[in-house]
Amino acid sequence: MEIKSNKYRLYFKHILIISIIFIMLIPFLWMLSTSLKDPKDILGGGIWFFPTSFTLEHYIRAINETLFLTWLKNSTIIATILTIGQIIVAFLAAYAFSNFNFRGREILFYFVLATMIIPEQAIMIPQFITINNFDWVNTFTGVIVPNLASGYAIFLMRQRFLEIPKELSEAASIDGCGPLRTLWHIYVPASIPFLSAIGVLLFVSHWNDYNWPLLVLMQEEKMTLPIAFSSFQHEGLVEWGPTMAIATLSMIPVLIIYLVLQKKFVEGFTNSGLKG
Amino acid sequence: MASLMFDHVKKRYGNSELTVKDFHLEVKDKEFLVLVGPSGCGKSTTLRMIAGLEDITEGSLYIDETLVNDVNPKDRDIAMVFQNYALYPHMTVYKNLAFGLKLAKEPKEKIDVMVKETAKILEIEHLLGRKPKALSGGQRQRVALGRAIVRNPKVFLMDEPLSNLDSKLRVQMRTEITKLHKRLGATIVYVTHDQTEAMTMGDRIVIMNEGVVQQVASPDVIYNNPANKYVAGFIGSPSMNFINGRVIEKQGNIYFTTDNIKLPISKDNTNDLKNYINQEITFGIRPEDIYTDIKQVDTNESLVKYTAKIESIENTGSEMFLYFSVDGEPLTVRNKSNPNIKVEQKITLYVDMNKAHFFEKESGTSIKYDRLLTDNE
Numbered sequence: 001m002e003i004k005s006n007k008y009r010l011y012f013k014h015i016l017i018i019s020i021i022f023i024m025l026i027p028f029l030w031m032l033s034t035s036l037k038d039p040k041d042i043l044g045g046g047i048w049f050f051p052t053s054f055t056l057e058h059y060i061r062a063i064n065e066t067l068f069l070t071w072l073k074n075s076t077i078i079a080t081i082l083t084i085g086q087i088i089v090a091f092l093a094a095y096a097f098s099n100f101n102f103r104g105r106e107i108l109f110y111f112v113l114a115t116m117i118i119p120e121q122a123i124m125i126p127q128f129i130t131i132n133n134f135d136w137v138n139t140f141t142g143v144i145v146p147n148l149a150s151g152y153a154i155f156l157m158r159q160r161f162l163e164i165p166k167e168l169s170e171a172a173s174i175d176g177c178g179p180l181r182t183l184w185h186i187y188v189p190a191s192i193p194f195l196s197a198i199g200v201l202l203f204v205s206h207w208n209d210y211n212w213p214l215l216v217l218m219q220e221e222k223m224t225l226p227i228a229f230s231s232f233q234h235e236g237l238v239e240w241g242p243t244m245a246i247a248t249l250s251m252i253p254v255l256i257i258y259l260v261l262q263k264k265f266v267e268g269f270t271n272s273g274l275k276g
Numbered sequence: 277m278a279s280l281m282f283d284h285v286k287k288r289y290g291n292s293e294l295t296v297k298d299f300h301l302e303v304k305d306k307e308f309l310v311l312v313g314p315s316g317c318g319k320s321t322t323l324r325m326i327a328g329l330e331d332i333t334e335g336s337l338y339i340d341e342t343l344v345n346d347v348n349p350k351d352r353d354i355a356m357v358f359q360n361y362a363l364y365p366h367m368t369v370y371k372n373l374a375f376g377l378k379l380a381k382e383p384k385e386k387i388d389v390m391v392k393e394t395a396k397i398l399e400i401e402h403l404l405g406r407k408p409k410a411l412s413g414g415q416r417q418r419v420a421l422g423r424a425i426v427r428n429p430k431v432f433l434m435d436e437p438l439s440n441l442d443s444k445l446r447v448q449m450r451t452e453i454t455k456l457h458k459r460l461g462a463t464i465v466y467v468t469h470d471q472t473e474a475m476t477m478g479d480r481i482v483i484m485n486e487g488v489v490q491q492v493a494s495p496d497v498i499y500n501n502p503a504n505k506y507v508a509g510f511i512g513s514p515s516m517n518f519i520n521g522r523v524i525e526k527q528g529n530i531y532f533t534t535d536n537i538k539l540p541i542s543k544d545n546t547n548d549l550k551n552y553i554n555q556e557i558t559f560g561i562r563p564e565d566i567y568t569d570i571k572q573v574d575t576n577e578s579l580v581k582y583t584a585k586i587e588s589i590e591n592t593g594s595e596m597f598l599y600f601s602v603d604g605e606p607l608t609v610r611n612k613s614n615p616n617i618k619v620e621q622k623i624t625l626y627v628d629m630n631k632a633h634f635f636e637k638e639s640g641t642s643i644k645y646d647r648l649l650t651d652n653e
Binding site for chain 2: 165167168170171172173174175176177178181185186189190192
């Protein structure tokens with residue numbers, strides 16, 4: 001009897017999980033199907049979202065009529081530099097927070113945590129005025145520099161570093177390492193699995209950055225993919241087909257990175273105990 | 277190799293009490309010095325101050341007559357073996373051994389020779405390609421030792437290096453470290469809480485308690501002439517028996533008495549106790565200095581008879597420990613294993629009063645200490 005009830009429980013669990021996955025997948029499937037549908041079917045197809053017609057026209061238009069490849073390049077440059085920069089800053093800051101005893105360490109760390117709490121919108125205007133003073137409006141520098149330090153990355157990296165036995169850095173210091181060498185020779189290699197996870201998390205979040213690049217980047221050829229979605233939105237009319245084609249194409253790089261590092265990505269989420 | 281000099285060194289963490297109170301000692305070149313004491317006694321802190329991993333609050337520390345208070349660990353030319361080995365997990369054994377040499381910018385060929393030579397000494401040549409997680413505890417211990425000796429440092433520091441090994445391996449490594457010390461002619465400062473390690477390995481032992489050095493001497497002196505009651509009780513297993521009582525004089529003879537016992541003081545000790553007549557003292561006797569069979573003793577001049585009932589017995593095979601109660605205080609006797617001795621049995625004990633120790637009741641200072649020290653000199 002018990003085995004049977006366990007079996008039903010398992011069925012129930014699976015049905016529940018599949019339904020949740022389905023609900024989450026609908027927008028993606030809708031995006032994909034819209035991007036492949038004949039323009040006539042997009043608005044006339046009712047709620048049935050699988051394409052009855054099939055065309056690559058929207059993709060061709062998206063690539064030919066817009067600066068899609070430039071935007072792709074821009075997004076890649078900005079997301080990559082931000083990810084690498086944030087990891088470097090996080091390594092150094094986390095090492096200091098976990099290994100050095102200095103006055104005000106705790107307070108400083110609370111400030112780092114506070115950057116995770118304050119919403120982006122709250123500091124947008126002063127931040128914009130600052131980069132304007134530097135003449136960085138409409139430049140990648142303006143998008144990148146204010147975001148080079150991530151409280152989230154510093155926090156996660158510090159937690160990881162605290163797990164590394166202190167004796168290792170002591171042994172290294174006796175062996176002849178200064179703080180930077182200890183970081184490079186001991187802490188970085190010991191954190192590589194964690195590093196790839198956190199790298200993916202950061203890359204995905206910068207790939208999807210919208211508000212700040214929208215504010216800083218003015219010219220079309222400087223834009224990143226998320227702000228370029230509006231290219232086919234005209235007054236009173238949205239061309240859903242090409243818009244969805246751009247959305248689908250812009251997902252591909254992230255999807256590839258995710259698939260390659262899938263295992264570590266999930267580990268990163270589980271270990272952090274936080275949502276991305 | 278090198279000598280070490282502690283000049284009234286003190287250590288305090290934050291605003292707390294001193295963790296190490298006035299450590300003043302010279303460690304000679306090629307000496308094997310063991311710091312021993314219960315946890316929290318300041319022995320590891322002292323070792324870490326030599327390594328440069330802890331700042332010195334007050335006093336000076338010299339390595340080979342150079343003041344090193346403000347010298348970085350890497351510039352002190354020392355090597356340290358940690359309790360949990362602290363091997364670099366992502367490096368092979370070879371790289372673990374070579375790491376320090378590489379940082380010192382030694383030429384590659386020289387590093388290779390030195391690593392292989394060290395591996396040979398420690399018999400870990402076949403492990404050079406492995407990572408630490410693929411090694412057993414004993415092998416990791418050897419690699420940790422190898423990492424220390426490969427650099428040929430002035431001073432070796434060892435922080436309870438054997439405490440993570442099982443007892444059989446510990447005995448084996450104990451001998452190997454002692455052999456290594458002789459072979460390398462190294463100056464070693466070794467921290468342990470295990471008195472057997474201290475007694476078997478050290479040229480000299482420093483016994484510490486609550487940040488204070490209790491006694492510094494060779495194992496022999498520590499055992500036979502403890503400076504105070506703490507040292508007497510700490511070294512020796514089972515530990516020394518202590519009985520509180522009073523010194524009295526009757527018809528020219530001196531006795532140690534409690535409510536139920538009266539032990540005549542042997543001639544050798546009479547002079548020491550003359551100044552303590554009618555004062556409270558603590559009498560101490562090691563379990564092996566009480567006999568159950570008079571035939572076991574060469575001389576019975578100083579023996580005193582005492583009859584008592586055995587409360588319990590611990591048999592280790594070759595010998596047995598008999599537990600008694602004298603005036604409410606426990607008394608242990610070490611005896612050869614003997615199946616005829618049973619619990620609850622009344623037995624005659626012969627106490628060798630020549631071997632007795634006497635301590636001042638309040639301070640715990642040994643009353644015989646100064647005389648024995650001069651005798652030895």
